[in-house]
Amino acid sequence: MTVKTVGIVGSGIMGSGIAEVAAAAGFEVVLRSRSQAGADSMLGGLDKSLARQVEKGRIEEPAAAELRARVRAVTDLDELSTCDLVVESIVEDLAAKKHLFSELDRVCAAGAILATNTSTLPVVEMAMETQRPEQVCGIHFFNPAPAMSLVEIVPAITTSEATVNDAREFVEACGKTAVTVRDQAGFVVNALLFPYLNNAVKLLDSGVASRDDIDAAMKGGCNFPMGPLELLDLVGLDTSLAILQALYDEFRDPNFSPAPLLRRMVSAERLGRKSGSGFYDYRRS
Numbered sequence: 001m002t003v004k005t006v007g008i009v010g011s012g013i014m015g016s017g018i019a020e021v022a023a024a025a026g027f028e029v030v031l032r033s034r035s036q037a038g039a040d041s042m043l044g045g046l047d048k049s050l051a052r053q054v055e056k057g058r059i060e061e062p063a064a065a066e067l068r069a070r071v072r073a074v075t076d077l078d079e080l081s082t083c084d085l086v087v088e089s090i091v092e093d094l095a096a097k098k099h100l101f102s103e104l105d106r107v108c109a110a111g112a113i114l115a116t117n118t119s120t121l122p123v124v125e126m127a128m129e130t131q132r133p134e135q136v137c138g139i140h141f142f143n144p145a146p147a148m149s150l151v152e153i154v155p156a157i158t159t160s161e162a163t164v165n166d167a168r169e170f171v172e173a174c175g176k177t178a179v180t181v182r183d184q185a186g187f188v189v190n191a192l193l194f195p196y197l198n199n200a201v202k203l204l205d206s207g208v209a210s211r212d213d214i215d216a217a218m219k220g221g222c223n224f225p226m227g228p229l230e231l232l233d234l235v236g237l238d239t240s241l242a243i244l245q246a247l248y249d250e251f252r253d254p255n256f257s258p259a260p261l262l263r264r265m266v267s268a269e270r271l272g273r274k275s276g277s278g279f280y281d282y283r284r285s
């Protein structure tokens with residue numbers, strides 16, 4: 001199958017980044033948000049990102065305008081009926097994703113591939129909500145999608161080889177490097193990354209070092225571009241908590257058991273950059 005039109009569902013951090021990546025690669029993009037406000041803010045974010053890139057000389061103005069013209073924001077799920085591939089990128093919640101997959105199965109053309117950008121959740125459970133479990137797989141981008149080179153392709157045990165090949169072709173057309181990973185919580189990157197991030201919160205909570213010293217230690221000591229607490233703020237603390245919970249549910253490994261402080265911060269709606277405060281305060285800058 002040749003993918004020409006890509007649907008993206010979810011107008012959060014990842015949805016808008018994936019839309020930009022797909023449009024930059026020349027695909028027609030239909031971006032579905034539940035509300036007009038979400039759709040507008042998404043297009044506003046894309047405009048800002050493109051203006052920044054033009055300013056920095058990374059893209060010429062006419063090319064930016066062409067890219068922008070390839071993205072259409074909609075609120076009605078039925079508008080995804082023309083898509084060859086839909087990438088779901090809504091909240092990291094299995095019940096919400098399963099419901100969405102049954103709806104996507106209803107509205108999308110029989111040949112369309114349905115993909116999830118989940119960080120940890122079982123792809124097979126979403127596949128089994130559809131009448132096309134062989135055409136469902138994980139296509140897991142990283143944050144921020146335009147900047148990060150890796151994508152994990154995650155076939156469920158139901159996924160056909162043809163679907164994996166089409167997913168790989170799409171990912172490579174987006175200029176990304178694909179790795180294929182079995183449908184197991186956390187795949188490769190998050191299974192390795194999240195115990196580290198979780199333990200950083202536990203260190204902070206036990207008073208071993210301050211926030212700034214923990215982040216400085218990992219930047220200076222390991223040459224990481226960001227400290228663990230900065231990275232948690234970038235990912236979103238609610239998403240991080242959901243990722244850890246899914247990992248803990250699957251493996252029962254104490255390293256995945258979410259740090260109590262992380263839970264408290266999510267309860268207090270300190271979700272990181274997206275809410276204006278997390279381990280750091282973003283409202284002052």
Ligand SMILES: NC(=O)c1ccc[n+]([C@@H]2O[C@H](COP(=O)([O-])OP(=O)(O)OC[C@H]3O[C@@H](n4cnc5c(N)ncnc54)[C@H](O)[C@@H]3O)[C@@H](O)[C@H]2O)c1
Pocket residue numbers: 010011012013014015034038089090091092093096100117118119120140141142143234235236239274
């Ligand atoms: N944040 C990251 O670093 C990152 C990286 C890779 C993958 N992911 C994955 O991408 C997906 C989206 O994460 P995000 O960081 O963009 O989250 P986000 O919180 O920024 O956005 C979530 C979006 O889902 C929508 N939403 C919430 N509940 C919904 C429902 N019941 N039905 C439909 N839409 C709903 C929200 O309105 C919002 O637009 C998750 O599966 C997450 O695990 C996140």
